[in-house]
Amino acid sequence: MGEVGAWIRLLIVFDVVFFIACVLAFEHVIEE
């Protein structure tokens, strides 16, 4: 479970970062 837990933590951080970045950038992308 240790390795799975480590990957889950990494995925949570990765998902949060990319989710916020994509939501913020979407409006600029469709304006272009």
Added chain:
Amino acid sequence: MSGPWRAELGRVAAVAWKDLTAERRTRANANAVLFFAVLVLVLFGFAFGPDADALRVAAPGVLWLTVLFSGVLAFNRSYQVELENGAFDVLLLYPGDRRAIFLGKVVANLVFVLLIEALVVPLAALLYGLPLLAALPGLAAVVLLATLGLVTVGTFYGAMGEPRPGTGSPAAVAVVPHRDPAPRGGRRSDDRGPGGRPHG
């Protein structure tokens, strides 16, 4: 919950419901993606041959490649249907924050890809001889998180590049290198080599 937030959530739900209803009625995307996913699983099975150990070792990677390729197909399609008859321009004219469109599409794509995975994961366990029930709690969490990341980035890149009806958007090229940690994390977390040693 305050009024503006409730209104935004209503818009997100409306966009997601629209996409899911269109998919439920036509099933064009579901049929293509599901057929493609099964084809990839079977073809990789043929490629690795009848060695049961080799199949088990390769199974996590094959499973995540299948999910990745199937997802990219689904993301492209979710924007292509909007571009027919200029529907996306009309969608942009609706009042409210445009982020609701993105979030609605993320929700719809997430539901769609999770449904595909609900069929693909047991099929992969069957074809490749994986002990699905023993790994289910950790695998379910990893699948959910990796799928959320994949869908978020895939939906974002699907909107880029001004795709036109009948053509592919650059999502297929753009998502794969940027989204490496999700399938890699999914693969590594449920991957054990012979003797329980993780692969490097």
